[in-house]
Amino acid sequence: MSQNQSAVRFRWGARVWAGLAAAAAVAVALVVTAVTLASGPPPGADGGPSDGGAAAGRRKAGLTAAVSAPFSAFTEGYDCYRIPALTPTKDGGLLALAEARTSGCDDIGDIDLVMKRSSDNGRTWSPMEVVRGAGDPGAYGNPTPVVDSTSGRVSLLYAYSTWAPDAAGNRVRGPRELRLAHSTDNGAHWTAEPNPQPQLKGEDWAWVSVGPGHGIQLTPTRPDRPGRLVVGADYRTEADESGAQLLYSDDGGLTWKAGARWGAPAGTPAPNEPALTQLPDGRIYVNARSTATCGTADHRVAALVDDAAAPAFPAPGFAPVGGLPAPPASASLLQVPGGPLLLSAPSRPGAEYSDRWTLAVRSSPDGGRTWSQEGGVVLRDRAGYSDMAALPGGQVGMLYETANGTPHGYIKFTAFGPPELQAAAEDLTPRHTTDATPYRNHAVVHGAPKLGNRPGGGKAMRFDGKDDFLRLIDCPDELRVGEGDFAVSAWVKYKTRGQDRDSGLLQPLVWGYGQGQGAKQFRVEADPATGGLTGTIDAGSGPVSVATRGRTDDDAWHHVVFQRQGARLGISVDGGPATTTVLAPQQRDFRPQGAFTIHLGTQPDHKAFYAGALDDVRIYGRSLSGNDAARLRDGSEVTDQERVHLTFDGIW
Structure with a gap:
């Protein structure tokens, strides 16, 4: 356990959670989040178009929408910023990474990887640095950092592809691969070589990606070895099997291997953009966006695995997560040491990308088996992807996408602790x-x-x-x-x-x-x-x-x-x-x-x-x-x- 994790365990531990346990003993019938003590106020207040369908009268003030805005559309040489990733560093700082898109917010175009650093828990940020892509028209995507708490080394896995015209002259992706970069000084400098990772892509794969969001470090199994580093990836084969795979490193991020994999045949729902965390019992919980959109209210799937290096996820693999309304979008997971499992995602139900509204933080008291109907709303307006991380000092930090009238373009930062999450909890049931x-x-x-x-x-x-x-x-x-x-x-x-x-x-x-x-x-x-x-x-x-x-x-x-x-x-x-x-x-x-x-x-x-x-x-x-x-x-x-x-x- 790192020093940062230890601090968070204390803040989210005995005092807060003992009080919640006592309240739960009095009100066993309440099916609520582990960070709330009661349901919302009685009906009667109004609700707005961005309320995700939550019952009128159950709205509260919500969490602080933004402490800062590290990346803003049409600034610093780029039209749009997407795919946020947030990670603390060993020196107590924060790294915020994102895709910087030069022409609009489209997935097709010149895309660079950019970064800013903060030394004051996200209140202010350093000037922007281009980590990958400066002067290169290729697509650098899905920055996925993970920090080795022993050495402090930051490993950055990301995807890369060139562009080529199709028969009609339209721009399409060339072959896509995963690459790796390192920083040994908390993100101040990065290795310059491309460092492709061909061993992380199957020979019959037509697509591969990693993240979004940051990776995790597992609890060490031996005192003389660092904890295993793990990140999530997704893929699609030439035969149209789609699925999720774990990638892992046992040497602090220097080398990476492909681990547990689960795929779904063509035409069946598959996991995409997997988020992951380690539960208190040591297992890895993965909650992913489902490729199923129409005809189902379950747009998220989840799986458990004991060993990231196993050849496959154990049966039943990825199953739909019920009771978790969300549109098709990436989410973020964070197992709070001594506390609940948190998930951040848009909470408005619907099958379209345009349904990315009402970003909320929900919790599970039982390792992802069930999810609370209540959550703390970060933003009632349009919002897309997010990434949460434990901050030094006991709070949770979050980077997330939003903009005016669209879910994407700006990336903002906010932070909250157990009192704020408890006070903001409201019923998100449509x-x-x-x-x-x-x-x-x-x-x-x-x-x-x-x-x-x-x-x-x-x-x-x-x-x-x-x-x-x-x-x-x-x-x-x-x-x-x-x-x-x-x-x-x-x-x-x-x-x-x-x-x-x-x-x-x-x-x-x-x-x-x-x-x-x-x-x-x-x-x-x-x-x-x-x-x-x-x-x-x-x-x-x-x-x-x-x-x-x-x-x-x-x-x-x-x-x-x-x-x-x-x-x-x-x-x-x-x-x-x-x-x-x-x-x-x-x-x-x-x-x-x-x-x-x-x-x-x-x-x-x-x-x-x-x-x-x-x-x-x-x-x-x-x-x-x-x-x-x-x-x-x-x-x-x-x-x-x-x-x-x-x-x-x-x-x-």
Whole structure:
């Protein structure tokens, strides 16, 4: 154990955790994080669009969002900074490493590895140093440092590839390899040679990477030997097997070997971007991003292994982690000596990269078998990857990605201890409203929409036009409508506000799939300029729209049906004649090919919100006849090929 680890054990140990154990004896029924003493306050407060769906009233002040910002977009010669890594050094300092991208935030481009040092626990940072990539157009990625506590040597494993044009002239990666650098003076200087590590890449591998985040040093097994160094890696073979592998060093980082490996056949969920830590019982716990995105709420998988040098992870290998809502993103693990296992990741559920919101620190009291529904929120806005490390003095430091309106670009630093984490703990459980179809595609509720009544109907959902909205997530196949006929029906009630008329923005009632030029999508919006409703589809060749006749913004209930019947796209209100247009062949198929979300009350970029009410929202995989629409207006059921039916009977 290093001196730094010993200090953290004292701070997070007897005093804090004895008190928590006593509280747990009184309230055994509470399933809460090991750093909290109670659940959140009773419902009643408001929630915002970045609240990850957490129940209104369970929000707290959160952890300190930023102590400093080591790397800021469009500064120091780079457009974007991504993939943070944080590690303490033997002299008590901190190293912050990242990818520096010269042109935008895209993964394709000139990427360097940069570093800053701090001697005051992250409050200030040294001038930036380019560790790898200066003057080289190649891609240097995923800096993964690990420190040998005996010698102080910092080993830095990273990935490297060149670029080459494909047949269409687009830039693509060349062969990718792992490389190694060392520093013997706490990051002040680094070895200059490329030092490739071919033994860490299988002969049949088409892809290899390492990290993200820092590696770990295991507890020494002999007093005359340093503890084994371990980092995580992922790979993909030429046969499309994907998986995770541990890399290890028994000589303080001078040489590295490939260890335990676990792979999944093509087309099955596999671990990606593994984070790892050593549990108090000595085993290595690995929690990874899953390659499964659609059709599942489990976007993380985990495994345990006793020996990093073993040829394989023991059965069952990597299994889905339930009860841990998270979008596809890298996470960070930290086993607090004498305390809980911590995980930092975006906590908003969803299958898309754009779901990287609400960065939170959650905990497990039992080595990753279960995870608390509570956590301390670092940032309610968009945030991506993070890396946590134990700081000298007993706190936890964190580097994480964020920016304005996107999860990536800036890398900020914050720190917290047990009192701050305890005070910030709040329930992160997403709220839902029920889908009455057998598909059970329940909508996630954001903000604080109110339930009201619709005369002659049941409950209705009222949106405030500021931050209330719903999402249908996890991109189930039954909601990939758009190859043939489809229909969207709903009851709507709204009144055009002056601010909406002045802004000129259409208010989104239902928005399916993507946004922007070339994105496949469908949407129903209220047009403040005309006072009517507009239905639009886009198969990627440009939008095609139809608009209702007359006004619907009279603060009265209207029933709208937007649909495609054969080659015709149409929209009608209250059973009146439909406004239609003929679709060209290239305009008809707007099915999304990848992950998608369906929004109600907002659009994917959250720059426009609906002020009004919705009820009885349905999506069909066919068109509706006039008789079908009349039955819906009369309150009768029409269930043939019904894919979603939101009744708004309650929020749970």
